[in-house]
Amino acid sequence: MRNSVRCLAIVCSSLLLGTTGCTIKATLNQTTDTTSNITGTTSGAAWWSEDGQIKPDFKATAFVAFNQANLSQDLAAGGGEYLGSVSRLLGIPTDRQPAFFSAAQADYAQMIDRNPESVLSLLRETAKPFVY
Numbered sequence: 001m002r003n004s005v006r007c008l009a010i011v012c013s014s015l016l017l018g019t020t021g022c023t024i025k026a027t028l029n030q031t032t033d034t035t036s037n038i039t040g041t042t043s044g045a046a047w048w049s050e051d052g053q054i055k056p057d058f059k060a061t062a063f064v065a066f067n068q069a070n071l072s073q074d075l076a077a078g079g080g081e082y083l084g085s086v087s088r089l090l091g092i093p094t095d096r097q098p099a100f101f102s103a104a105q106a107d108y109a110q111m112i113d114r115n116p117e118s119v120l121s122l123l124r125e126t127a128k129p130f131v132y
Contacts, residue, residue: 060089064123065116072112072119078105086123096130103130 047058054062064071067082074080079101087097103126111119 060086060124061116061120063089064120068116068119075104075108075111078102087127090124090127090131092127092130093132100127100130 047054047062049055063086067085070080071082071086074083079098083101083104084097087100092100104123107122107126111122114122
């Protein structure tokens, strides 16, 4: 009886996940592919400090790599949580962020379908006039 209940639970879970369009595998593949693309160009030791924290120089790189889809939506909209976070990582003061958001939105067309390194490079270039 216990095995049949367990089998029924597994089948129901599988059907539920399958019918809801759950894409756990695709999401995991996207995350690991992005991580591999970013970390493959840089030695892993360069990213981390001795205490296991991401070094300040790589925080923006990691953020863009792991949040590119959400950041892209914010860039298209001209603002949002992810664009605000990356602007702080790039050192843009709070009072200059709205102007940066507008400039980044204007450059959005150049950032579509680019890899995270290219997006970050364009964001850094856009941010230059807004950093003290």
